[in-house]
Amino acid sequence: MKQTYRSRFAFVMAWVWLAFVALNVWDLIVRYNGKASLVALAVLGALTALVYAVALRPATVFTEAGLVGRNPFRTTFLPWAAIEDVTVSHAITVRHGDDRVLRLWTPMSSARERARAQRRGAATEQRGRFKTEPTLPRAEQAAAEAFAGKTHADWVGEQIRERAESARRRGEEAAPARTSWSYDAIGLLVVAVALVVAAIVA
Known part of the structure; x- marks a missing residue:
């Protein structure tokens, strides 16, 4: 999918x-x-x-076979097993074979979004047993906890990392990246x- x-x-x-x-x-x-x-x-x-x-x-696309990074003028396909490391700052950076780096154009996180995410995470941690806050349904509460302190870019970076680790555990081949204009x-x-x-x- x-x-x-x-x-x-x-x-x-x-x-x-x-x-x-x-x-x-x-x-x-x-x-x-x-x-x-x-x-x-x-x-x-x-x-x-x-x-x-x-x-x-620009878009970051997850397929069954791997990660597709669509930047303004180039498209890069990376098999999941070829991904070695993922770091997130204002953009998602994916490191793969021979110290090569793919910088994804989207999603990015601005300083304002990161500060808002940190405040949201702090608010989640401060909730006590006897707080008079409205109770969220279980699904919404799980989603809020998953995103607490994280930007959209952080969450997508985690998904890339998890898929790469899962592909390596299955023994998939770490084929080289394919880039096209x-x-x-x-x-x-x-x-x-x-x-x-x-x-x-x-």
């Missing part, structure tokens, strides 16, 4: 940007006034290609830049 993790904030803001672009494109087409409209359309296209590359495309994102940027140049020169 495939599981995909990405930055919720970036994903939502990217779709907000696409809605904004759609409205502006409609307005520029309806009120077309020559070269200025062409340049504006080309600039919107270039910015949209950039938004796709850095906000919509993201031709869709690169193609979009090339086309968008070409449109901007053509609109300026025309």
Whole structure:
């Protein structure tokens, strides 16, 4: 079963940007006034290609066979058994064969999110037997304890580590990573830049 993790904030803001672009494109087409409209359309296209590359495309994907890290311009596949170590700071860093490192673009943790997670963890620890707090259902309480003091990136990093250890225990082969270029994102940027140049020169 495939599981995909990405930055919720970036994903939502990217779709907000696409809605904004759609409205502006409609307005520029309806009120077309020559070269200025062409340049504006080309600039919107270039910015949209950039938004796709850095906000919509990046994702961390769990598959049965391994970890897929989709960064703006490259996609890396790592078999679970090939993962040697996982560290989490503001981003998740996955170390694999020959001291190579894969830095995942998403999910990331900001300083604000980490501080909020630490406060949440401290609040969980302070709960006493006679506190007059509302009682959570067992499932919600287990989820709260699992996430106490952790950011989303911390939790995803733990899941990667656990899957890698499980694959090694099963004796799976630690095959090398496979990396490929993201031709869709690169193609979009090339086309968008070409449109901007053509609109300026025309």
